[in-house]
Amino acid sequence: MKVWKRFIRMKLELSVRVMETQISEIQKPEINGKQTHIDLLKTINNRHRLLSTPELRAIVKIESSLLKGAREYFEKQGFIEIVVPHMTKATGACENIATMFEIDYFGHKRYLSQTAQLYLEVLTPSLNKVWCIGPSFRAEPMADERHLTEFTLIELEFAGDFEQLLHHVESVICSMLDSALKESAKELIFLNADTERLRGIRKPFQRMTYTKAVGLLSDFGVKWGDDLKSNHEKLLVTLTDNQPLFITHFPTTIKFFNMKENDENPAIVNSADLLLPSSGEAVGAAEREYRHERLRERLQSSSMFRQLVEKGGSIEDFRWYLEFYENHGIPHSGCGIGLNRITQFVLGTDDIRATTAFPMNRESIL
Amino acid sequence: MKVWKRFIRMKLELSVRVMETQISEIQKPEINGKQTHIDLLKTINNRHRLLSTPELRAIVKIESSLLKGAREYFEKQGFIEIVVPHMTKATGACENIATMFEIDYFGHKRYLSQTAQLYLEVLTPSLNKVWCIGPSFRAEPMADERHLTEFTLIELEFAGDFEQLLHHVESVICSMLDSALKESAKELIFLNADTERLRGIRKPFQRMTYTKAVGLLSDFGVKWGDDLKSNHEKLLVTLTDNQPLFITHFPTTIKFFNMKENDENPAIVNSADLLLPSSGEAVGAAEREYRHERLRERLQSSSMFRQLVEKGGSIEDFRWYLEFYENHGIPHSGCGIGLNRITQFVLGTDDIRATTAFPMNRESIL
Numbered sequence: 001m002k003v004w005k006r007f008i009r010m011k012l013e014l015s016v017r018v019m020e021t022q023i024s025e026i027q028k029p030e031i032n033g034k035q036t037h038i039d040l041l042k043t044i045n046n047r048h049r050l051l052s053t054p055e056l057r058a059i060v061k062i063e064s065s066l067l068k069g070a071r072e073y074f075e076k077q078g079f080i081e082i083v084v085p086h087m088t089k090a091t092g093a094c095e096n097i098a099t100m101f102e103i104d105y106f107g108h109k110r111y112l113s114q115t116a117q118l119y120l121e122v123l124t125p126s127l128n129k130v131w132c133i134g135p136s137f138r139a140e141p142m143a144d145e146r147h148l149t150e151f152t153l154i155e156l157e158f159a160g161d162f163e164q165l166l167h168h169v170e171s172v173i174c175s176m177l178d179s180a181l182k183e184s185a186k187e188l189i190f191l192n193a194d195t196e197r198l199r200g201i202r203k204p205f206q207r208m209t210y211t212k213a214v215g216l217l218s219d220f221g222v223k224w225g226d227d228l229k230s231n232h233e234k235l236l237v238t239l240t241d242n243q244p245l246f247i248t249h250f251p252t253t254i255k256f257f258n259m260k261e262n263d264e265n266p267a268i269v270n271s272a273d274l275l276l277p278s279s280g281e282a283v284g285a286a287e288r289e290y291r292h293e294r295l296r297e298r299l300q301s302s303s304m305f306r307q308l309v310e311k312g313g314s315i316e317d318f319r320w321y322l323e324f325y326e327n328h329g330i331p332h333s334g335c336g337i338g339l340n341r342i343t344q345f346v347l348g349t350d351d352i353r354a355t356t357a358f359p360m361n362r363e364s365i366l
Numbered sequence: 367m368k369v370w371k372r373f374i375r376m377k378l379e380l381s382v383r384v385m386e387t388q389i390s391e392i393q394k395p396e397i398n399g400k401q402t403h404i405d406l407l408k409t410i411n412n413r414h415r416l417l418s419t420p421e422l423r424a425i426v427k428i429e430s431s432l433l434k435g436a437r438e439y440f441e442k443q444g445f446i447e448i449v450v451p452h453m454t455k456a457t458g459a460c461e462n463i464a465t466m467f468e469i470d471y472f473g474h475k476r477y478l479s480q481t482a483q484l485y486l487e488v489l490t491p492s493l494n495k496v497w498c499i500g501p502s503f504r505a506e507p508m509a510d511e512r513h514l515t516e517f518t519l520i521e522l523e524f525a526g527d528f529e530q531l532l533h534h535v536e537s538v539i540c541s542m543l544d545s546a547l548k549e550s551a552k553e554l555i556f557l558n559a560d561t562e563r564l565r566g567i568r569k570p571f572q573r574m575t576y577t578k579a580v581g582l583l584s585d586f587g588v589k590w591g592d593d594l595k596s597n598h599e600k601l602l603v604t605l606t607d608n609q610p611l612f613i614t615h616f617p618t619t620i621k622f623f624n625m626k627e628n629d630e631n632p633a634i635v636n637s638a639d640l641l642l643p644s645s646g647e648a649v650g651a652a653e654r655e656y657r658h659e660r661l662r663e664r665l666q667s668s669s670m671f672r673q674l675v676e677k678g679g680s681i682e683d684f685r686w687y688l689e690f691y692e693n694h695g696i697p698h699s700g701c702g703i704g705l706n707r708i709t710q711f712v713l714g715t716d717d718i719r720a721t722t723a724f725p726m727n728r729e730s731i732l
Contacts, residue, residue, distance in 0.1 A: 047686075049689075051488050051492065060446060060448060060493060063447075063449060064446050064448070067447055075434075080427060080430050081429075081430040081433055081434070083429060083705075083724070085724045085726050086452070086501050086503075086516060087467075087503070087515065087516055087731060088732060101470075102469075103469050104468065106728050119723075119732075123417060123426065123723065125418055126418045126422070134501070137452075141472060149453065150452060320412075320414040320732050324414050324417065327418075328417070328418050357485075358485060360451050365453060365471060365476060366454060366455065366457060366485075366686050
């Protein structure tokens with residue numbers, strides 16, 4: 001056990017050195033004396049001057065084929081598309097109300113939505129399997145290689161449990177990769193993507209519990225109950241030979257209020273984050289609480305709810321949602337898949353600005 | 367000629383009476399002592415109580431099949447999907463800046479986009495045929511049967527001319543109708559949609575110039591240079607036995623700044639609005655100006671630009687767009703298809719609130 005742990009530690013420390021080297025290369029692309037195709041796409045100043053380049057054309061085609069692959073899976077599996085609202089009350093929040101853009105909606109404070117989750121959830125009892133793809137908005141002040149203020153989120157919700165959920169996540173992603181390999185092979189090669197690596201991605205993905213992950217990261221100051229930071233996520237991925245890795249069963253206290261508590265241990269929820277090489281967390285997935293009383297209690301004791309009250313909001317924002325669960329709750333699960341994170345993984349790039357034609361951050365708005 | 371004109375006038379007056387009857391029926395559904403399925407879906411108060419009804423389930427399936435039909439056409443024709451920004455400067459405006467929702471974007475005034483047109487346009491030279499489907503936002507204070515603050519817009523742009531454009535519009539819509547008839551036949555019957563009428567829609571659609579339309583409407587006070595109002599549009603549709611009708615070649619002064627002037631008569635543009643029974647204007651389509659100097663002149667003399675300046679904006683908002691056309695302009699055309707208007711036509715309902723699960727207006731935000 002000690003030898004194994006020392007091995008892991010050596011591997012982690014090696015990864016840290018590799019990552020540091022990679023990061024310094026990103027910040028100083030002139031080190032090699034030449035830019036790669038991907039380097040060109042990291043530019044946000046005067047983005048419009050890139051619009052007719054073969055690099056941007058390639059990225060658009062790859063992104064388009066990834067979206068097509070996701071939809072193909074939904075079609076085959078009988079998921080129904082839902083048109084969801086993007087201007088919402090706090091029910092459009094994804095954990096953190098502080099990062100919601102506020103809009104003046106005829107004199108009332110409203111938000112740009114971060115997730116359609118609650119809107120998909122309430123259609124699950126009657127439609128069984130539903131999905132949507134659309135913009136997710138984050139008022140993220142950092143304009144760097146990891147943050148966007150608007151990105152595309154692929155969301156699904158269905159009447160089923162945790163195991164079925166992880167299978168859907170794996171299947172959507174494999175369908176996206178297959179579609180990119182089939183429809184955009186030339187573009188992937190042009191951008192130096194490692195197509196052999198993509199072809200090697202197989203279901204089921206590897207899994208590790210949050211508790212085990214924290215054990216491996218204890219030498220890096222991570223304690224049980226902490227959220228994992230992006231550098232921790234990247235280290236964990238290196239342990240799986242750069243394969244997709246589910247981290248499962250996070251502490252209840254650090255996750256969204258309606259993630260279902262584990263039957264055997266209510267201190268953890270039946271949730272999973274999917275970590276990918278290059279991008280880190282690309283998917284958040286969970287079974288949902290559907291019992292009305294427990295939902296209300298969990299919401300009112302959540303940190304998100306405290307934030308809402310501090311901003312002048314109240315339980316009234318969630319009235320329609322809670323009222324729905326008085327009569328219509330059934331067991332269900334769902335997830336959100338960040339398209340740009342999948343594209344990062346496909347391209348093998350640490351820079352999210354390289355993943356789309358119009359990357360949106362504080363400085364790049366057109 | 368006089369006899370023909372008298373016939374038209376009788377037909378229009380009859381239509382007005384029919385419409386008035388229909389409107390009074392909409393406002394007083396209790397006249398018949400029973401609600402239809404569609405009447406139920408016109409409700410926005412406590413919308414969440416409808417979420418598990420068979421009526422709402424049916425409308426979601428119809429909407430989903432219409433979207434699928436549009437995408438099938440894009441796939442078959444080799445159009446590439448573009449991920450577009452929804453927070454923009456004034457370049458996200460669709461003619462009227464006054465109806466844009468404003469957002470505080472890190473201390474700067476920005477807008478929620480109404481159209482992705484300019485963002486699609488600048489990718490047309492390198493990708494030839496492009497499309498997107500997403501939300502369009504309008505700060506529309508009326509909460510009634512005709513207005514939404516957020517709705518789904520299907521947009522396409524391609525390197526081609528006006529005739530090809532009208533063919534694409536017809537083909538997308540026929541593909542949507544075919545898909546609904548194939549995938550949602552049960553739901554259409556359940557909601558009393560006239561499926562025989564839908565099956566009878568054939569390409570090419572009928573056309574009438576704006577100038578001719580104004581002539582027919584002269585007895586109703588419409589003069590050349592006026593925009594057509596929704597009651598005028600409905601009257602014109604009755605002349606085509608409730609078939610889709612293109613109104614073409616509108617006056618340059620009342621249309622978007624980059625619609626291409628007609629070579630033989632610069633007082634009109636190569637544009638078309640598609641009118642549908644039940645919904646009125648469902649599509650706006652036009653050839654685009656692509657010559658840099660003319661674009662700049664047209665923009666700076668447009669009423670939209672005056673609005674922008676009054677709101678503290680400037681030509682700087684359009685810098686990236688104009689700069690792009692210094693080097694990359696090619697002949698191209700495009701359109702925006704309002705999904706909810708198509709759904710109204712399919713259902714035969716005058717009420718846009720009946721077309722989607724979460725209709726968004728001033729009063730209905732969840």
